[in-house]
Amino acid sequence: MGDKVSDFLLQRLSQWGVKRIFGYPGDGINGILGGLERNLDLFEFVQVRHEEMAAFMACAHTKFTDEVGVCLATSGPGAIHLLNGLYDAKMDHRPVVAIVGQAATTAIGGNYQQEVDLISLFKDVAGEYVYMASSPVQIRQLVDRAMRIATAERTVTCIIIPKDVQEMDAVEQPPHTANTVHTGLGYSTPRGVPTEADLKRAADILNAGKKVAILVGIGAKHAADEVIQVADLLGCGVAKALLGKQVLPDDLPFVTGTIGLLGTKPSYDMMMGCDTLLMIGSTFPYGQFLPKEGQARGVQIDIDGRNLSLRYPMELNLIGDSTETLRALIPYLERKIDRSWREKIEADYHEWWKVIEARSMESADPLNPQRVFWELSQRLHENIILSGDAGTATNWYGNTIKMRRGMMGSLSGSLATMGPAVPYAIAAKFAYPDRIPIALTGDGAMQMNGLAAMLTVKKYWKNWSDPRLIFMVLNNRDLNQVTWEMRIEAGNPKLPATQDLPDFPYANYADSLGLKGIRVDRPEDVGAAWDAALSADRPVLFEAYVSGDITTIPPHISFEEAKNYASALLKGDPNEGGIVKESIKSVFEGIVPHKHG
Numbered sequence: 001m002g003d004k005v006s007d008f009l010l011q012r013l014s015q016w017g018v019k020r021i022f023g024y025p026g027d028g029i030n031g032i033l034g035g036l037e038r039n040l041d042l043f044e045f046v047q048v049r050h051e052e053m054a055a056f057m058a059c060a061h062t063k064f065t066d067e068v069g070v071c072l073a074t075s076g077p078g079a080i081h082l083l084n085g086l087y088d089a090k091m092d093h094r095p096v097v098a099i100v101g102q103a104a105t106t107a108i109g110g111n112y113q114q115e116v117d118l119i120s121l122f123k124d125v126a127g128e129y130v131y132m133a134s135s136p137v138q139i140r141q142l143v144d145r146a147m148r149i150a151t152a153e154r155t156v157t158c159i160i161i162p163k164d165v166q167e168m169d170a171v172e173q174p175p176h177t178a179n180t181v182h183t184g185l186g187y188s189t190p191r192g193v194p195t196e197a198d199l200k201r202a203a204d205i206l207n208a209g210k211k212v213a214i215l216v217g218i219g220a221k222h223a224a225d226e227v228i229q230v231a232d233l234l235g236c237g238v239a240k241a242l243l244g245k246q247v248l249p250d251d252l253p254f255v256t257g258t259i260g261l262l263g264t265k266p267s268y269d270m271m272m273g274c275d276t277l278l279m280i281g282s283t284f285p286y287g288q289f290l291p292k293e294g295q296a297r298g299v300q301i302d303i304d305g306r307n308l309s310l311r312y313p314m315e316l317n318l319i320g321d322s323t324e325t326l327r328a329l330i331p332y333l334e335r336k337i338d339r340s341w342r343e344k345i346e347a348d349y350h351e352w353w354k355v356i357e358a359r360s361m362e363s364a365d366p367l368n369p370q371r372v373f374w375e376l377s378q379r380l381h382e383n384i385i386l387s388g389d390a391g392t393a394t395n396w397y398g399n400t401i402k403m404r405r406g407m408m409g410s411l412s413g414s415l416a417t418m419g420p421a422v423p424y425a426i427a428a429k430f431a432y433p434d435r436i437p438i439a440l441t442g443d444g445a446m447q448m449n450g451l452a453a454m455l456t457v458k459k460y461w462k463n464w465s466d467p468r469l470i471f472m473v474l475n476n477r478d479l480n481q482v483t484w485e486m487r488i489e490a491g492n493p494k495l496p497a498t499q500d501l502p503d504f505p506y507a508n509y510a511d512s513l514g515l516k517g518i519r520v521d522r523p524e525d526v527g528a529a530w531d532a533a534l535s536a537d538r539p540v541l542f543e544a545y546v547s548g549d550i551t552t553i554p555p556h557i558s559f560e561e562a563k564n565y566a567s568a569l570l571k572g573d574p575n576e577g578g579i580v581k582e583s584i585k586s587v588f589e590g591i592v593p594h595k596h597g
């Protein structure tokens with residue numbers, strides 16, 4: 001018996017270098033599942049609990065490995081479930097190929113069981129390339145183009161294969177005749193650089209600046225050494241967008257940490273005080289944390305022209321690979337003699353960590369969440385991979401975690417969806433079984449999809465050479481990030497009907513699955529709890545039973561926000577007493593003396 005379409009589909013994906021597929025079965029892809037069984041040696045199939053998790057894992061796979069991520073779901077409901085994870089990949093510019101089933105070609109158009117108009121459904125998220133096969137001859141071109149376009153455009157593509165087509169005889173080579181397409185394998189990433197004239201113009205602007213600020217995003221991921229060298233020549237500091245937190249370690253004295261609402265004050269001050277901005281590989285969205293228009297001369301480097309002059313009107317917009325462009329730029333840069341701007345940045349940054357430490361040590365009832373991150377930060381090393389979630393955990397990840405060289409860290413940057421931290425950590429473990437992924441998440445996200453994903457961990461953890469994988473959940477019984485946004489941005493008190501979450505015994509639940517549950521609710525126990533988690537003989541669900549009354553304090557507090565904050569309290573927030581006691585303490589601990597200091 002010859003190969004079926006499904007066999008060839010999988011073999012072609014394998015020829016493209018795909019080794020792992022994240023997915024969930026359904027009869028719309030029965031043919032492909034049969035193909036997986038016949039080609040067991042080609043792939044590792046990771047079975048998730050919900051298709052959204054397969055898409056998140058495919059996204060995380062590409063974020064952590066730079067390879068294309070692949071996910072597989074059945075027609076109709078399975079395909080629909082993928083969407084949020086696919087948007088996460090699209091919006092963070094990562095290559096993911098989604099493969100989904102469809103009703104048989106003989107049934108399409110008949111309002112058939114599970115027949116959804118998938119081309120329309122995926123037209124936005126996979127708009128660069130979404131096609132359905134109606135003939136076995138198409139399979140080669142569909143795979144080749146979906147893989148190549150996803151890689152070249154750093155985006156999501158989708159192949160839809162009706163169930164009868166999956167079972168047809170494969171056609172590996174289209175006939176040499178009219179109406180056929182003859183595609184091939186392979187993609188080599190170019191490393192483009194701007195023209196020499198533009199590099200000189202960039203150098204002129206940067207050499208003329210007296211107070212240069214650099215902002216890097218994840219696009220500078222492979223340019224750490226070059227960014228360090230440029231920052232040294234320009235005598236400046238480097239701030240990081242949240243998704244780019246892994247680009248540079250935080251123990252370099254001139255790195256000012258993250259930027260934005262959950263960023264540091266030194267990043268904020270550097271941007272407000274600079275006369276020249278160099279932005280590399282970032283689409284950081286919040287313009288209010290960048291210099292005022294006209295305040296600074298700007299140079300931006302990005303691989304994608306669409307990202308240029310998007311957040312700040314730049315004087316010079318350069319399309320290029322960040323590493324190669326910086327390498328080509330360096331010979332034109334003059335080392336700044338006056339180092340006072342940089343020295344001030346370094347001194348501010350040094351002071352800032354004292355503020356963070358003091359805030360982390362503040363007491364709370366029962367536990368200050370920042371303390372949990374502070375203690376973790378002391379224990380991080382190059383083998384650790386962090387993942388964050390939409391929620392307060394990511395605020396503390398942003399401003400309290402010190403990245404070390406070699407570490408990786410990611411989250412849903414532009415979509416900022418709840419739910420990715422857990423699947424990202426699981427996908428990281430599959431990609432790097434010898435490293436220790438740590439998901440940093442909230443109880444809302446854990447209840448949304450993380451609890452079910454613990455079953456996926458239960459299913460696989462014994463296969464991993466090093467079983468350490470940690471899921472830290474901030475149990476604050478609240479959708480706390482939004483509760484604080486309501487208070488600070490809108491001046492509204494907490495509305496228990498929308499914000500309160502049910503309590504849940506996370507650690508006990510982990511124990512019941514044969515994983516390790518650790519629960520901590522006293523500050524003095526946090527360090528030892530992290531030590532236990534980091535040396536456990538199995539995956540750990542680390543439940544931090546924390547107060548929800550402590551907010552992340554923005555690096556600056558505007559008058560408006562302060563006013564809203566006060567008015568929320570006056571309106572009788574149910575947590576009023578706790579907030580006044582705990583959070584205000586923290587405000588005065590850091591911001592106020594620091595601001596005037």
Ligand SMILES: Cc1ncc(C[n+]2csc(CCOP(=O)(O)OP(=O)(O)O)c2C)c(N)n1
Binds near residue numbers: 392441445446481
């Ligand atoms: C899918 C999705 N739904 C809703 C939101 C809005 N949102 C952002 S953070 C947040 C609260 C998260 O709560 P939790 O996971 O408990 O973390 P906490 O902030 O309490 O630490 C919500 C509802 C979102 N970003 N994504």
Ligand SMILES: [Mg+2]
Binds near residue numbers: 442444474478479480
């Ligand atoms: Mg919560």
